[in-house]
Amino acid sequence: MEIRAATTMDAWKQAIRYVLEKGKVFVDDDGRECHEVRHLTVTVEKPSSAADGVRAMRLCRKWKYPSEEELTNIMLNKEAASTYDYLYGQRIFAFNGVVNQIDDYVIPLLQKKPNTRKAIVSLLNPARDMQPDAKNVLGVSLISFRIVDKRLAATAVIRTSGFFTGWPANIFQLARLQEHIAHVLNLPPGALTTMSLHAHLHSENFEDIEVVLGKDILKGVDRGE
């Protein structure tokens, strides 16, 4: 399934309604009930609106949602020393402590070959992540950059995506990275797409979804129960 929308909020709302309507109910490893669809593609045509989802989530007083600053830092800062199990920034800019996939590969490659389809960034590290008892395995696994119609388009493959709590942060982080590369290439950012292998919503969040996105969001939705 592919959802396309001009803005982040529209794309997000459509995706949530789709997961609720079409999702299969199952209980995840943490014992929580989920609604899940497989292979959901969501495209935001104007990634400049990417922060809107994060801002909406931060308005809710029930929880603390990561700030735009912290999310940006995680994505762009390779040296964000901390206690996180992994950092997207480190995987992107200093994979294994040495490989800068953006400055040493993606940007020079796109500068040299604007039509290339090889400008990809790999975040998963099988040697570290593929442990049977690993609790935290990265969601964003692969990001592809391509120049389409003189704009820098980006597509991310997400292993599993919590569409209510996680996706607004993911799209924001990806937009920041896309913007960073586009700026160096002197191009405007193009469409931003996420391809979620597994897109889910936790049943416990249904009320919260209405709080954040408004009562109408679930109106007329057959939750497939």
Add this chain to the structure above:
Amino acid sequence: MHPLDESILEAFRRDPSRSFTTTEMVREVFPKEYSQLNKDINTEDRKTIRKGYALKARLHRKLLYHINKLVEQELLLVTGVRGKGEKLFQLAMDEGELVVQSTKRKIVIAKPSTISTQIDGYEKEELIRKYEPGTWLNKHNAIMLDCIAFENAAELQQRLQKVFTAVNDGIALNRLEHVLEGEGASEFLHNLMLDARDYDVAVSLIFNFPTIKEREQILQLLKQILPGLPQQITIVFNVNPRQLTKHEAFFSQLLGMFSEYKQKLMFKNSAIFNAPIFSGKAGPYAFTEEDWSYYKKHVRGQADGCVIGQLTLAIDINRYFKEGGSLTGFRELTARAAHAFFDVDEQRRRHFGDYFGFLATSNPDATKEFFKVGRNYLRFWNYDWAESEQPILELLSSVKEEVGKFCTMQETIFKSCGLPIRFKIGLSTSFAKFDQDFFSDRRYQKTAITTTKELQTQEMKQYLEIRERLFKVFDGADRLRFFIARGVPVEETMRIARYLLNAYALPSFTLDFRGKTGELKLTTFMEGN
């Protein structure tokens, strides 16, 4: 910039809110020399003592020259005088970032501003209190070092020099027998006692009885330190009832020594609770069983210990309800406290490198694991279930559940955003030392245990059963202390210890031989909170 100027600023970089005396700065800048001069000063030989004092004066003069230079440059301030006229120095900035460029390097000192949280209003109303608010952002409450990770006492002492500056409450040295059975044990203990006193940090020396190889040596070492044991040091023995019975001679000797020198001895019952339990000044610390399993599987072998306590808040339950607080309001207060912990955690993550980077080891994975099992503590004072009109145990259990849900929700949200954080809050009791001005005062008739029979009364039975339940609510982070009256024979004390280990599911208890003087507060009799 002179290297000594850099070293002084480096000490402030690690602890930007702190005021240092010259002596404290000598210890920071010249750790080896300071250790030597302390050793010299505390010998019996007059010549060596003179040598120690001469070295101390020389180091003071040398350092003062550089400190005064930094004062002239308006980087430092004289903020007061301590003890016998020793000046106190502090960074000459209220908050923000100070960048000092020397010829070789740049020193960035970040002094945090006071952080606003959702409990500030409650704090003004004196319903909740932060532990050590001055170091709220840049220190941990408690760290445990696993002594089996160290080759010898000297190596452990070196690591401790960093750890002492990183904590504001307690340090636990788990399986200390491992390093004390080697060389340099006496000197190590001597320095440790000085450091605990100087830094005013509670240090628990935890002995795992089954792995002690040289029992006689350990007894002799304890005999050496017990007469002058500072109040900051607590000795803990991890033992099960069977071992206590089987090695009666050892434990009789041990209890006899504690009784003779009027000290307190804590027993951790390994048959009931696997993980270490220890005390800070603010209250007790413990691992949950889940965290301890994680520690044994993932942290031990990688890191040399771990952070156990991050931040602490305390609520005086008695005062809260006495002043008309409602149950709903209490839940709201604890919920706000949980939010406040999270706000500050975010700040600490942001400045992790500045504040805690110096604790890192050469192995980045080990460093991560070192910080993996820490918890924030919400502590309670004066929660007397017998007098209270509120169902305290039920209330605490439900608060634990609600706070736990908030932690899980935060971890889930952040994980789904690509920020796999750990955020946990534990409930525990608070000690009076947390903040005596803040807590309400409660008085109890003085009582001390003289025989096992006193533990077998109906009233005591009920009391101990409630304490068992409290230990569960607090995941082991509780303290149960029995004062042993003067003159109780060792055989009877052994019977008391055996009874408490066998008859109840109490993870730990302390036998305190310091006697009874005058009317005691709750804090000094059968202390629970």
